[in-house]
Amino acid sequence: MTSTPPPAFEDPIGLAIIGAGLAGISAGRLARRQGVTPLIFDKGRGIGGRLATRRATLDDGTVLRFDHGAQFMTARSPALVAAMAGAEAANLARRLPAPPLHGPSLHGQPPAPERDQPRWVGQPHWVGMGGMTAIAKHLAQGLDIRTGTRVGGVVRTGRGLWRLEDEDGLPLVQARRLIVTAPPEQTLDLLIDVLLPEGWRRRIASTIVAPCWALMLAVDEALPLPGPRWRPEDEAIAWLGDQTALPGRAAGPQSLVVHATPHWSRIHLEETPEVAAASLLRELERLIGRAITPRLIQAHRWRYALAEVPLGSLCLADTGTGIAIAGDWCIGGRAEAAVDSGRAAALALIG
Structure with a gap:
């Protein structure tokens, strides 16, 4: 993990990830390997979910x-x-x-x-x-993770960027791509003001x-x-x-x-x-x-x-707008399911 200063808000980054559990960490690892530097936010004091x-x-x-x-x-x-x-x-x-x-x-x-x-x-x-946190810390080596940072909302800008805001509505970062790895209810809350592809909300809510x-x-x-x-x-x-x-x-x-x-x-x-x-x-x-x-x-x-009732697919991804949703709840309750889902989300957006 790194602790570099946050990027200037006016300069969009390649990928923002919400959640530093195994899904978010795994998505970040693969994105970095593909040449995209991610910035990961987590509301908790530690990582790993x-x-x-x-x-x-x-x-x-x-x-x-x-x-x-x-x-x-x-x-x-x-x-x-x-x-x-x-x-x-x-x-x-x-x-x-x-x-x-x-x-x-x-x-x-x-x-x-x-x-x-x-x-x-x-x-x-x-x-x-x-x-078990030793495993999470090992997998997260080299990733830029901002702990203790709760993302309060997500907005799609007129420029086609994803703007993340804190709980007070203040901007955190703008990104060309976004991966959300929160639990399903929290994911729907975060994206309440976002126009999602047809059927996404129904599928997420059915889990x-x-x-x-x-x-x-x-x-x-x-x-x-x-x-x-x-x-x-x-x-x-x-x-x-x-x-x-x-x-x-x-x-x-x-x-x-x-x-x-x-x-x-x-x-x-x-x-x-x-x-x-x-x-x-x-x-x-x-x-x-x-x-x-x-x-x-x-x-x-x-x-x-x-x-108990998973989404039934590795992740949800829309390459046109550059958003993906991932988490172990997409395919099952195993820790490895979070890894598979996060990797699938990053692959879908970055290739």
């Missing part, structure tokens, strides 16, 4: 890291395989064998088959050394992206779990991952990430993190059949986490 790692410090100074978004990512395209191999060579990522996401049940019963199990079979799982509450938990006494990665058949809990078992993690108490199911997350969507954390802790106690005394407990809400 759900490729996120949260640090928490205990009373004794122990620092814990929780991958509270994506727990791993796969890589199948040659470009992404090469990028992940580079991250591994730089000791920023580690390739793990792909075990079944279903572990054995706590009571020894064989798990029900996972509905979409074939997409994971035989695929190595890549994890970041010390946190369904489910929320997810993530519980981060540290306990002194290790919990009796069937394995380090567990996808139980449960109405409330969709996934449980032992962060202590991941590479590059310091020794300390058992650290867990628990992802709630879409159904549970929708019911508790507007609760405070404190209330949601307490509620999800009770669900975990019910699931494992014992009380839990947490040493640390936090919760984070991902309002847009899992594409």
Whole structure:
């Protein structure tokens, strides 16, 4: 990532990208390789979207890291395989064998088959050394990303340029091409004043992206779990991952990430993190059949986490006006889907 001064507003740039998650980063990487220098904006303090790692410090100074978004990512395209191999060579990522996401049940019963199990079979799982954000930072090397910058609106100018404005309506940049990688609802809000190609708004609005509450938990006494990665058949809990078992993690108490199911997350969507954390802790106690005394407990809400009804195509792109829309929600909920979508958007606009 770079921190050069922003370009003069009067001088249009080749490509602006909204969102520095995997889709935006991947679009930026490909654009730069094609000779177009992108400028990426993200409202958050960091990059990577759900490729996120949260640090928490205990009373004794122990620092814990929780991958509270994506727990791993796969890589199948040659470009992404090469990028992940580079991250591994730089000791920023580690390739793990792909075990079944279903572990054995706590009571020894064989798990029900996972509905979409074939997409994971035989695929190595890549994890970041010390946190999944290490992968995002590796992929974003050399890109100009302006974090902490919320784009409030997009306008198509009479000169055929894309003007990005902040929340106060002040201009940020003008670009010849634009890629939007926000979730579908936010994408429609951003482009409310833009004349989009016929059918785009209907297709975007027809997608369904489910929320997810993530519980981060540290306990002194290790919990009796069937394995380090567990996808139980449960109405409330969709996934449980032992962060202590991941590479590059310091020794300390058992650290867990628990992802709630879409159904549970929708019911508790507007609760405070404190209330949601307490509620999800009770669900975990019910699931494992014992009380839990947490040493640390936090919760984070991902309002847009899992594409239940995706767009059905890699991206939307209109080369005539130079706009594309991308994101994992276009084709599925995998981290790799965001990479594929972002690359497709950049290819469509730049070639």
